[in-house]
Amino acid sequence: MHFSFIKILLKQVIHFLLKETSTDSTGHKYGPESAERRNMVSQVDRTVGYLRKRIAESGLESNLNLIITSDHGMETVIKTNEIHIRMVENFTFSDIQFELLDYGPNGLLVPKEGKLEHVYTVLKNAHPKLHVYKKEEFPKRFHYANNSRITPLLLYGDPGYVQFNKGEHGFDNEDMNMKTIFRAVGPAFKQGLVVEPFESVNVYALLCELLGITPEPHDGSLEIMKPMLYLPVRLPWHPKLPEPLTLRVTPSDPFPGVINSSWVSALKASMTYTGRNSLF
Numbered sequence: 001m002h003f004s005f006i007k008i009l010l011k012q013v014i015h016f017l018l019k020e021t022s023t024d025s026t027g028h029k030y031g032p033e034s035a036e037r038r039n040m041v042s043q044v045d046r047t048v049g050y051l052r053k054r055i056a057e058s059g060l061e062s063n064l065n066l067i068i069t070s071d072h073g074m075e076t077v078i079k080t081n082e083i084h085i086r087m088v089e090n091f092t093f094s095d096i097q098f099e100l101l102d103y104g105p106n107g108l109l110v111p112k113e114g115k116l117e118h119v120y121t122v123l124k125n126a127h128p129k130l131h132v133y134k135k136e137e138f139p140k141r142f143h144y145a146n147n148s149r150i151t152p153l154l155l156y157g158d159p160g161y162v163q164f165n166k167g168e169h170g171f172d173n174e175d176m177n178m179k180t181i182f183r184a185v186g187p188a189f190k191q192g193l194v195v196e197p198f199e200s201v202n203v204y205a206l207l208c209e210l211l212g213i214t215p216e217p218h219d220g221s222l223e224i225m226k227p228m229l230y231l232p233v234r235l236p237w238h239p240k241l242p243e244p245l246t247l248r249v250t251p252s253d254p255f256p257g258v259i260n261s262s263w264v265s266a267l268k269a270s271m272t273y274t275g276r277n278s279l280f
């Protein structure tokens, strides 16, 4: 019954994720403090403003819950005092069966049979900005190591210490520059409320609550998100939803070059309701 609406909402989530990739790639390429990144953030900001304006003009404000968030922040990469694992005394890649060291600030190592203790010991204090853990000792707050795909040894660099790019993410989730934004507006949310920082793993529980879906097992908690909600949540499929309703977005609307035509047609499809019958 509500499946089409759920699809619409999920599409919206996906489109924001797609949009966010432009700020992500610009941050990697030019750095988070660059003029290019600032320009991209302001373009995304204008796009969000435009979307909110069209939601208001379409009479949807009292029916639609809108969440603006992202998956991570961005840190400027430090180019001095770099960590070079192959230069570490007594370390040799001939002791390693598998390594993944060239993607982001995290490293994964599978030492050869009987070499785990040796590799762990030589890397442990090799560089003040490099952190080395056995899988079972990796900090729980990273929500990372409790997975069969994670290797017996894990490495991560302090914020800014990574091999590539001018900007990077994936550092310690307690680092301020790894924090992201969260804004929400709509009938389910209290107005003018500022909440304490929370972990992004809780957003899944919130989305499930808003959509009336029973969540799969996950690391988050709805309890942490409840203070921002009117409970019981006012479901978005309000009987007074206008019909039929189309949110018009065209490539010439007002950000040429920012919203490409495929994004526009996807957004257009996601915001086009065929009438009340498809929702109830």
Ligand SMILES: [Zn+2]
Residues within 6 Å of the ligand: 024, 025, 028, 169
């Ligand atoms: Zn990225």
